[in-house]
Amino acid sequence: xxxxxxxxxxxxxxxxxxxxxxxxxxxxxxxxxxxxxxxxxxxxxxxxxxxxxxxxxxxxxxxxxxxxxxxxxxxxxxxxxxxxxxxxxxxxxxxxxxxxxxxxxxxxxxxxxxxxxxxxxxxxxxxxxxxxxxxxxxxxxxxxxxxxxxxxxxxxxxxxxxxxxxxxxxxxxxxxxxxxxxxxxxxxxxxxxxxxxxxxxxxxxxxxxxxxxxxxxxxxxxxxxxxxxxxxxxxxxxxxxxxxxxxxxxxxxx
Amino acid sequence: xxxxxxxxxxxxxxxxxxxxxxxxxxxxxxxxxxxxxxxxxxxxxxxxxxxxxxxxxxxxxxxxxxxxxxxxxxxxxxxxxxxxxxxxxxxxxxxxxxxxxxxxxxxxxxxxxxxxxxxxxxxxxxxxxxxxxxxxxxxxxxxxxxxxxxxxxxxxxxxxxxxxxxxxxxxxxxxxxxxxxxxxxxxxxxxxxxxxxxxxxxxxxxxxxxxxxxxxxxxxxxxxxxxxxxxxxxxxxxxxxxxxxxxxxxxxxxxxxxxxxxxxxxxxxxxxxxxxxxxxxxxxxxxxxxxxxxxxxxxxxxxxxxxxxxxxxxxxxxxxxxxxxxxxxxxxxxxxxxxxxxxxxxxxxx
Numbered sequence: 001x002x003x004x005x006x007x008x009x010x011x012x013x014x015x016x017x018x019x020x021x022x023x024x025x026x027x028x029x030x031x032x033x034x035x036x037x038x039x040x041x042x043x044x045x046x047x048x049x050x051x052x053x054x055x056x057x058x059x060x061x062x063x064x065x066x067x068x069x070x071x072x073x074x075x076x077x078x079x080x081x082x083x084x085x086x087x088x089x090x091x092x093x094x095x096x097x098x099x100x101x102x103x104x105x106x107x108x109x110x111x112x113x114x115x116x117x118x119x120x121x122x123x124x125x126x127x128x129x130x131x132x133x134x135x136x137x138x139x140x141x142x143x144x145x146x147x148x149x150x151x152x153x154x155x156x157x158x159x160x161x162x163x164x165x166x167x168x169x170x171x172x173x174x175x176x177x178x179x180x181x182x183x184x185x186x187x188x189x190x191x192x193x194x195x196x197x198x199x200x201x202x203x204x205x206x207x208x209x210x211x212x213x214x215x216x217x218x219x220x221x222x223x224x225x226x227x228x229x230x231x232x233x234x235x236x237x238x239x240x241x242x243x244x245x246x247x248x249x250x251x252x253x254x
Numbered sequence: 255x256x257x258x259x260x261x262x263x264x265x266x267x268x269x270x271x272x273x274x275x276x277x278x279x280x281x282x283x284x285x286x287x288x289x290x291x292x293x294x295x296x297x298x299x300x301x302x303x304x305x306x307x308x309x310x311x312x313x314x315x316x317x318x319x320x321x322x323x324x325x326x327x328x329x330x331x332x333x334x335x336x337x338x339x340x341x342x343x344x345x346x347x348x349x350x351x352x353x354x355x356x357x358x359x360x361x362x363x364x365x366x367x368x369x370x371x372x373x374x375x376x377x378x379x380x381x382x383x384x385x386x387x388x389x390x391x392x393x394x395x396x397x398x399x400x401x402x403x404x405x406x407x408x409x410x411x412x413x414x415x416x417x418x419x420x421x422x423x424x425x426x427x428x429x430x431x432x433x434x435x436x437x438x439x440x441x442x443x444x445x446x447x448x449x450x451x452x453x454x455x456x457x458x459x460x461x462x463x464x465x466x467x468x469x470x471x472x473x474x475x476x477x478x479x480x481x482x483x484x485x486x487x488x489x490x491x492x493x494x495x496x497x498x499x500x501x502x503x504x505x506x507x508x509x510x511x512x513x514x515x516x517x518x519x520x521x522x523x524x525x526x527x528x529x530x531x532x533x534x535x536x537x538x539x540x541x542x543x544x545x546x547x548x549x550x551x552x553x554x555x556x557x558x559x560x561x562x563x564x565x566x567x568x569x570x571x572x573x574x575x576x577x578x579x580x581x582x583x584x585x586x587x588x589x590x591x592x593x594x595x596x597x598x599x600x601x602x603x604x
Binding site: 104 | 448449452453456457458459460461463464467468470471472473474475476477478479485489
């Protein structure tokens with residue numbers, strides 16, 4: 001099995017707070033990898049470091065065999081890592097379709113002159129963007145809402161739209177930050193089916209989640225963070241039994 | 255509405271007819287002074303459309319926009335006047351003005367990339383003032399801008415050997431200079447409208463709006479926000495540079511006074527009152543805020559004379575008072591502007 005992403009001793013601190021301390025983990029191509037931990041354990045910080053929103057203080061990340069330098073978010077996206085956000089961040093006043101079309105920005109070229117002249121190449125590219133965006137909306141199951149403004153979509157559909165927008169960047173690794181947060185049981189079940197479908201289509205998924213049942217049912221492997229340190233990494237069944245993990249969640253000195 | 259009016263070409267033909275006839279009708283009924291007002295309306299529409307790219311599309315609040323207008327105007331003034339004895343043709347100066355103003359746009363944009371909202375507004379305000387103060391003081395030690403006196407005797411815009419300042423008889427119809435300028439300005443304004451519409455509905459335009467809506471998400475979507483923002487500054491500034499050049503050729507005189515903070519605020523008001531990010535709204539804003547104050551300025555005195563037998567309130571003061579009231583009313587009752595983007599309607603059409 002090939003390793004898609006390898007983080008080695010990644011550290012990040014904010015002032016005196018050590019948010020991440022020498023976190024090392026490796027994600028295999030084609031798996032669903034869960035990242036769990038109590039509130040404030042550093043899961044989202046890890047995401048932000050990984051996707052270039054935060055600058056890491058130490059350590060390195062190797063993605064698809066090449067090291068990711070301390071780079072800006074758009075370069076990370078270029079390399080093939082797409083993400084969603086814990087508190088949904090859509091382009092609220094754009095339609096669902098436009099949101100996904102923005103996601104194609106990275107893989108298209110038209111500039112100012114192309115836009116003004118609108119020659120054959122630009123028109124073809126624009127049509128391709130539109131078609132692909134529409135396909136992706138169908139793929140995540142909100143094809144009928146293409147022309148609705150993003151902020152008017154239901155909560156669950158907004159989550160799906162964010163996934164469609166991330167998929168539009170043609171990622172190799174999709175990083176989902178608590179996609180099931182605030183969802184009811186039906187929506188969560190549908191989300192599970194969607195993520196399984198993503199894996200079946202060859203995508204690697206990194207998942208932060210609080211819903212333990214979803215994580216255990218979905219993930220091939222799980223890492224547990226606590227106070228910025230990785231305390232376990234294994235298949236879900238073993239992690240569940242791990243006394244350190246139980247201690248971290250229940251607050252005991254295990 | 256009858257069906258025929260819904261066809262787009264009918265609307266376009268109507269607008270074209272109105273645009274062609276307007277200066278002749280206005281000139282014949284109200285006199286050339288009002289055609290001049292129309293000229294300025296076209297200039298301000300161009301300015302407002304340029305600022306709309308920065309403020310409306312990309313969401314970057316710019317309070318020093320008039321600086322780019324000043325750059326365009328002074329470039330024209332320096333290259334087409336006896337001041338340096340240079341007399342370049344207009345087709346060379348206007349594109350150069352757009353380019354130079356665009357470079358100034360990048361110069362302003364580069365240090366402010368990390369700023370948003372209020373902070374950006376303060377820096378851009380300072381930038382606008384710096385340009386004006388430079389123009390005011392660049393007469394020593396080497397006289398470049400001629401200081402507060404400004405540059406006079408600028409060449410009028412000349413097209414096909416016809417200086418637009420001179421009247422022209424064509425097909426038996428007499429066109430005064432201001433009318434000729436009107437046609438040039440309207441054609442260029444339409445060009446800028448066209449560019450704006452094309453940009454709005456493109457990959458670049460979507461990237462601008464994405465940055466306005468959520469910069470972090472835009473970055474995560476792979477948009478190089480630095481380049482895309484600089485592009486917005488440069489595009490907006492180049493529109494300002496073109497209209498500045500036109501202004502200089504039209505007035506045949508420029509001085510730093512014309513580029514005060516109040517002018518930046520006026521252009522911003524046109525964008526905000528009309529409907530930020532919505533091109534027809536911005537055009538409406540530009541037209542209203544040029545024509546209405548002029549009506550008040552000319553009408554308020556005689557009206558008071560007729561009603562009270564004397565002028566109670568100075569028309570100039572009354573104009574600003576009404577302008578302020580109008581601003582407050584619009585912000586209270588139509589916060590998205592007079593003619594905002596019909597986003598919600600598209601939702602129900604499907």
